[in-house]
Amino acid sequence: MNNFKVIAVGQQAATYVPIIDENTLNLIADKVAERLAKLIKPDSEPKYYNRKEIATILHVSLPTIDRMMQDGRLTAKRVGRRVLFDAQTIDKAVKEKTIFKLKTKRC
Secondary structure (H helix, E strand, O other): OOOEEEEOOOOOOOEEEEOOOHHHHHHHHHHHHHHHHHHOOOOOOOOEEEHHHHHHHHOOOHHHHHHHHHHOOOOOEEEOOEEEEEHHHHHHHHHOOOOOOOOOOOO
């Protein structure tokens, strides 16, 4: 990478003086990468939400969550008696602004 500073001296031709040499630039880049790696830690374990958390995230009631599971709009994993939802699937649906419409029965 060419980081040079232009120094003009009177009417003479400009000379180029390097500001940072390549080794120093690489050292700075390595230090920045190390600090960013400490701040940004990838999730090694998958995250799951329970029914109440999903209802809060989607702003719907628990019976609505149950209907969405029965209709196949939400997929859940059962661990014993617990019902868990994959966080990546829910987060993706919320980011994509997927609309969860309620089916209302008219009298």
